[in-house]
Each structure stands twice: as structure tokens, then as C-alpha cells.
Amino acid sequence: MNLFNLFHNKTFPHGIHPEEYKAETNAKPTRRLPFSPEIIVALAQSIGKPAKAIVFKGQQVLRGELIAEADGFMSVPIHAPVTGTVKDIDIVNTAKGGKSTAIIITTSLSSGQMLIESDNQQNYLTMSRSELIQAVKNTGIVGLGGAAFPTHVKMSIPDDRSIHTILVNGCECEPFLTTDHRVMLEKVEDLLLGIRIAMKCVDAPKAIIGVEDNKPDVIAAIQPNLPKDGSIQLETIETKYPQGAEKMLAYSLLGLEIPSGGLPSEIGLAIFNVATLAEIGALLPAGQGLIERIITITGDDLEKSGNFLTPIGTPVRYLLEFAGFSGDEIEIILGGPMMGLPIHSLDVPITKGTGGLLVLDKRASEQGDVLPCIKCTQCLQACPVFLNPAELGQLAAARQYDVMEDSYHLNDCFECGACSYVCPSNIPLVQYFRIAKTLNRERHLENG
Numbered sequence: 087m088n089l090f091n092l093f094h095n096k097t098f099p100h101g102i103h104p105e106e107y108k109a110e111t112n113a114k115p116t117r118r119l120p121f122s123p124e125i126i127v128a129l130a131q132s133i134g135k136p137a138k139a140i141v142f143k144g145q146q147v148l149r150g151e152l153i154a155e156a157d158g159f160m161s162v163p164i165h166a167p168v169t170g171t172v173k174d175i176d177i178v179n180t181a182k183g184g185k186s187t188a189i190i191i192t193t194s195l196s197s198g199q200m201l202i203e204s205d206n207q208q209n210y211l212t213m214s215r216s217e218l219i220q221a222v223k224n225t226g227i228v229g230l231g232g233a234a235f236p237t238h239v240k241m242s243i244p245d246d247r248s249i250h251t252i253l254v255n256g257c258e259c260e261p262f263l264t265t266d267h268r269v270m271l272e273k274v275e276d277l278l279l280g281i282r283i284a285m286k287c288v289d290a291p292k293a294i295i296g297v298e299d300n301k302p303d304v305i306a307a308i309q310p311n312l313p314k315d316g317s318i319q320l321e322t323i324e325t326k327y328p329q330g331a332e333k334m335l336a337y338s339l340l341g342l343e344i345p346s347g348g349l350p351s352e353i354g355l356a357i358f359n360v361a362t363l364a365e366i367g368a369l370l371p372a373g374q375g376l377i378e379r380i381i382t383i384t385g386d387d388l389e390k391s392g393n394f395l396t397p398i399g400t401p402v403r404y405l406l407e408f409a410g411f412s413g414d415e416i417e418i419i420l421g422g423p424m425m426g427l428p429i430h431s432l433d434v435p436i437t438k439g440t441g442g443l444l445v446l447d448k449r450a451s452e453q454g455d456v457l458p459c460i461k462c463t464q465c466l467q468a469c470p471v472f473l474n475p476a477e478l479g480q481l482a483a484a485r486q487y488d489v490m491e492d493s494y495h496l497n498d499c500f501e502c503g504a505c506s507y508v509c510p511s512n513i514p515l516v517q518y519f520r521i522a523k524t525l526n527r528e529r530h531l532e533n534g
């Protein structure tokens with residue numbers, strides 16, 4: 087008998103229980119967003135190398151057509167999200183505050199938006215592992231949970247490692263976001279097919295879908311459809327933030343610890359988000375590329391909140407207009423409130439990794455002044471990787487970034503924001519840590 091399963095209550099130590107704010111959108115079926123008159127397709131759609139444009143200014147493109155090729159192993163191709171005309175290939179602002187080259191397409195409203203027919207339908211059962219991984223790459227898919235890591239790279243397991251279990255992240259532990267929730271209700275067949283394809287890609291005999299216990303409707307939708315041979319299982323885990331982080335998921339589901347600085351494959355795991363695998367299940371057999379994704383639009387002062395199937399490259403301004411935003415916004419975040427990205431321009435486009443658009447006014451304005459640390463230790467009790475955020479915060483204030491890295495394991499921080507959330511002194515700990523990591527990276531680059 088497995089003693090871990092007998093005594094383990096399917097969760098991880100520490101973490102927090104923030105207000106969920108999901109009821110506004112989680113029961114609303116996904117609807118298609120109308121096509122924006124202009125689409126801005128950044129060539130940097132993943133954390134890897136940007137793609138290379140293969141279209142030219144003035145060219146007509148069809149929805150689903152390849153418009154940019156992958157530039158090397160860590161890069162993904164891009165397909166046209168709309169039928170239209172390439173207005174320009176230019177440098178644009180990105181959500182991260184930087185610049186990226188983008189293909190700007192004027193959407194054709196006269197010729198309709200039929201998806202281009204693919205002559206490349208594929209039978210995943212007869213394909214070899216390397217052919218399958220190449221086919222995954224051809225879809226242009228990246229981690230849709232926000233990481234935007236190229237999925238084909240994650241599936242390329244080194245020869246000296248073997249995968250015993252795929253973990254499928256269906257937690258969606260970020261407050262406000264319900265994209266994955268809707269995917270798990272509406273795309274069960276695609277999800278299970280995507281899981282089978284991923285199992286073949288990494289040669290894993292088993293997969294476990296981890297779902298938080300705040301989604302009983304998801305459990306009811308998936309459980310009856312699981313294969314009888316037990317190769318794909320579903321496990322319910324505690325609703326707690328950040329349950330969906332790879333380290334937390336591995337521990338909660340199997341009691342396994344991913345080593346500091348290591349990869350899940352080092353302990354025989356491969357971990358994927360549910361939306362990523364559902365898209366693979368839909369796109370790969372059809373030989374199509376990723377051109378749209380589901381986004382949760384939610385928050386304050388919106389007439390139309392919900393989940394919307396949105397073309398990649400739709401500008402945030404268009405999303406807000408569609409949602410009938412009428413307030414005096416204080417903060418607009420791409421993603422959730424814990425790990426999302428506050429943006430400073432409404433003209434930035436959504437990318438493949440964007441899972442939500444969150445508008446905050448009243449709640450954001452309730453944040454108080456930053457006060458001195460009162461040594462309450464709440465941040466230590468919240469940190470899921472057992473760091474000392476209070477001490478790290480003091481070192482950041484003293485600009486001792488090298489000490490943070492060398493002696494206080496700064497690089498184990500995955501910026502979940504749990505410490506900032508609980509801090510009664512409103513110390514923006516996670517912002518300090520992001521800055522410290524960026525400066526350390528730059529220092530290492532300078533020092534070769």
C-alpha cells in the first residue's frame with residue numbers, strides 16, 4: 087500500500103487562501119470575441135527566440151496561414167489570427183514594457199473570416215515521437231498558463247531521463263481567472279486527446295490531472311470520460327495559492343520534490359497546463375496553428391465580463407471597449423492579480439501566454455502605505471518554498487543583491503507574490519525580488 091496516498095491530504099505546506107473572485111465569470115460559457123479592425127502579432131510570442139516574419143507589407147494573408155517561421159529550437163512559428171492585409175512590420179510596445187517587432191494586420195471585414203483549410207491532417211497514433219514533437223512545434227503552441235515556454239521544448243526529454251508521470255495542471259489557483267475552468271468543462275475531448283499525445287511525446291505511461299476542490303463541476307465533467315485502464319487519472323487537491331506551481335503540484339499529487347534549480351524531468355515528471363494540452367488535442371490532428379485562445383476579462387466597472395475566444399494580437403484597448411469598460415481605471419493587469427503583469431499602455435496586444443485581462447480600481451486603491459517590517463513572520467509562513475522574504479526584503483532595501491542570491495536562495499523565488507499578499511506592512515516584497523533578480527542577471531552577463 088502507498089503510504090503517501092494514505093496519509094497525504096493532497097496539498098503542500100505554507101501558501102495562502104486569497105479571496106477567489108471567480109464567481110463573476112466561471113459559470114459563463116465561452117463566447118467568441120468579434121474581430122478587432124487591427125491585429126498586432128508580436129514576433130516574440132514565447133520566452134524563446136522571436137519568430138522570423140515571412141510575409142511583406144501589403145500582402146494578403148488568410149486566417150490560419152503561416153506568417154512567421156520559428157527561428158531555431160527555442161522558437162515557435164506564428165499563424166495569421168485573421169484574414170486581412172499586412173499593414174506593416176514594425177517595432178511596437180509590448181506588455182512587459184519593452185519593444186518587439188510585430189506583424190500588423192488590417193482585418194478584412196468584407197471577405198469573412200473562414201479558417202484556411204489545412205491539407206496536413208495528422209494521425210498521432212502512427213507518428214513517431216520525434217515526428218509528434220515536430221508537429222507540436224508546428225502548431226506554434228507555448229505554455230498557455232502564462233509561462234509561454236515553447237511546449238515542444240518541454241516535450242524534448244533528454245535521452246538519459248525517463249518520465250513516469252505527466253502532471254496536468256488544472257488548478258487555476260490565481261484569483262479572478264477562470265479560463266482553465268471553462269476549458270476543462272467545454273473541451274474535455276480535446277484535453278484527453280492532448281494528454282494522450284503528450285504521453286506519447288514524452289513516453290509516459292500515466293497522467294494525473296490535478297484539479298482544485300473548488301471546481302466540482304469540472305470533476306463531474308471529466309471523471310466519467312477517463313479511460314478505464316487508469317492511464318489518465320484525476321485527483322482533487324486543496325484550493326490554495328500557488329497550488330498550480332510546478333513544485334507545489336508535484337508535491338501535492340505525488341509527494342515528490344523538484345530539486346532547487348532543477349527540472350521536473352529530473353524526478354521523472356513532465357508538467358503541462360490543461361489549456362495547452364486541450365489546444366494540442368484540437369490543433370495537432372487538424373494540422374492547424376494556434377491563432378486564438380480563451381481569455382478571462384474581469385474586474386471592476388465592466389459591462390461584459392466572461393471568457394472570450396480571442397485572436398492572438400488583439401489590442402487591449404479593443405478588449406476593454408468590447409467589455410464596455412466605463413470606470414476610471416487604476417490598474418490593468420494581463421493575467422491574474424498575483425503573478426500578472428500590470429500594463430501602462432492600452433495599445434499593447436495580447437499574446438499566446440495571456441490568460442486574462444483584469445481591471446482593478448476600488449480594490450487596488452485600498453492598498454495602504456509601505457510601513458517598516460514588524461517581524462511578524464507571516465511572509466515566512468506564506469512562502470511555499472520556505473524562503474525568508476522578510477530578510478530578503480531587508481537585503482533588497484540595502485541593495486545587497488549578491489548576498490540575496492548567494493546566501494538566501496533568491497533564485498528559488500518564483501515570484502508567486504504570497505509574501506507581499508500577507509504582509510501587514512504592505513512591503514512590496516515580490517517587486518523587490520523581481521528587481522534583484524533582473525539586476526543579478528545583468529551583472530552576471532556583464533561579468534561573462
Ligand code: SF4
Nearest residue numbers: 469499500502503505
Ligand atoms: S514571491 Fe518568492 S519569496 Fe515571496 S512567497 Fe513567493 S516564492 Fe516565496
Ligand code: SF4
Nearest residue numbers: 459460462463465509
Ligand atoms: S510579513 Fe511583512 S512585516 Fe511581517 S515579517 Fe514579513 S516583511 Fe516583515
